[in-house]
Amino acid sequence: MLAYAVKRLISLAISLLVASAVIFAVVEIAPGDPARFMLGINAQPDTVAALRAELGLDVPKWQRYLDWLGGMAVGDFGTSYTYRTPVAQMVADRLWVSLPLALYALALSTAIAFPAALIAAARRGRGPDVAVMGATQLGVAVPNFWFAMLLVLLFAINLGWFSAGGFPGWDDPLAAIKALTLPAIALALPQAAILARVMRSALIDVLGEDFIRTARAKGLTMPQALWRHGVRNALIPVLTILGLQFAFLLAGAII
Template identity: 65%
Template sequence: MLRAALSRALSLLLSLAVASLVIFLMLQAVPGDPAAFMLGLNAAPDTVAALRAELGLEGGLVARYLDWVGGMLAGDLGTSYTYRVPVAELVAERITVSGPLALYALALTVIIAVPVGLLAASRRGGPADWGVMGATQLGIAIPNFWFGMLLVLVFAVTLRWVPAGGFPGWSDPLAALRSLTLPAVALALPQASILARVLRSALLDTLDRDYIRTARAKGLSRRAVVIRHGLRNAAIPVLTILGLQLSFLIAGVVVIENVFFLPGLGRLIFQGITQRDLIVVQSVTMLLVFTVICVSFLVEIAYAAADPRLRA
């Protein structure tokens, strides 16, 4: 078990190294000069050159890449070209919105998907099963940003139950959660639809096994068999999808935060792209890649906890 975990950790480190190189090279290939963009079209060439030197844009690609990676390893993500503050400060400020939003959406995904998947599997071929399959197909088909605008129209504009956008801060936790509710629901419902369908398929496959029929023959109710025996043995594909969905949720905040005007990492990346603040874009993107890779590692560790056969 320990050897497998160390081997997987090494492969994850290699993945991070490759991802950092790809992110750096792709952003360097973007046309235009950030210094010239910041100073405007009428800036003098010597002024542009001085700003390039100040921003650390001089030198070869290899030296700049090594400086960036070395700074990240030391906890220094660089300094924003636009805000003139360390990128780490911007990330620390914005992650208090994006982190809770992603976790809130993931919790809603599980809360919605597990009962729905259990209901569909336990009522196989019945009206409940057909209804769940139709609703989840609709949930998969609707883009989350369009669904978010519908939620704003209904619950914020018409009913006025929650705010349409913005974030008041965590000084009032209840108000903060209210402002994150619509974005979290918009992120969660498509993912809950996918997870419910995967859980239903995994449970149906599990419920056809011999040990399930034995449990039923011993007198256990259908509900007890599904929850006590079927659910745990169907956990591997569900954990796989959950790990992927957290990655999708982290990436999805880039769009949803702009729809709801939330000051999170997604909006920070969008502002960095529009303002040609490349150090912000590449550092925050690298942070998101690191988070996704760590989640993948934790999901694989969770496999062993769910299935003792995988601990070897």
């Protein structure tokens, strides 16, 4: 087990290194000068040269890449060209809201997807299954931003249950959670649709296993057999999707 984990970590490190090299090369190939972008088109050449030296843009590309890797290793992500502030500080400031929002959305999507997948798998080919699959297809097709606007229009503007924007801070946890509810729902429903479809497929695959037939032969109903014996064996692909969704939700919330 330890050897497998070490191999996976080495594979992850190599993948990240290759991805970083490709991204760095693409950024270098793209036209434009960050220093001239920050100073404007009317900047004097000596001013541009001074800023390039300050940002480290006057050194060879390979040296800049190695400096960037070294900075990443110690948590120095550089300076934002747009906001002219350290990137690490910007990420840290946003994590106070983005991380709870991502966890909130992931909890909602899991709470919605698991029961829906269990119902659909237990009633495969029947009305509940068709209804759940239709709802998940709609959830996948509806854009997040459009659904978010509908939520704001209904619950914030028409009903006045939530605020249309802003975040009050964590001094009042209940007010903070309330402010995150509409964004969390808008992020959670499309992810719940994907998760429900994946879990339904995994549960249907489990239905053909011998231990499910044995559980049914002992008198368990299909929902009972799925809940007691099928869910744990169907969680491997589901946990993979959950990890990917958390990364997607956190990255989207930070951006």
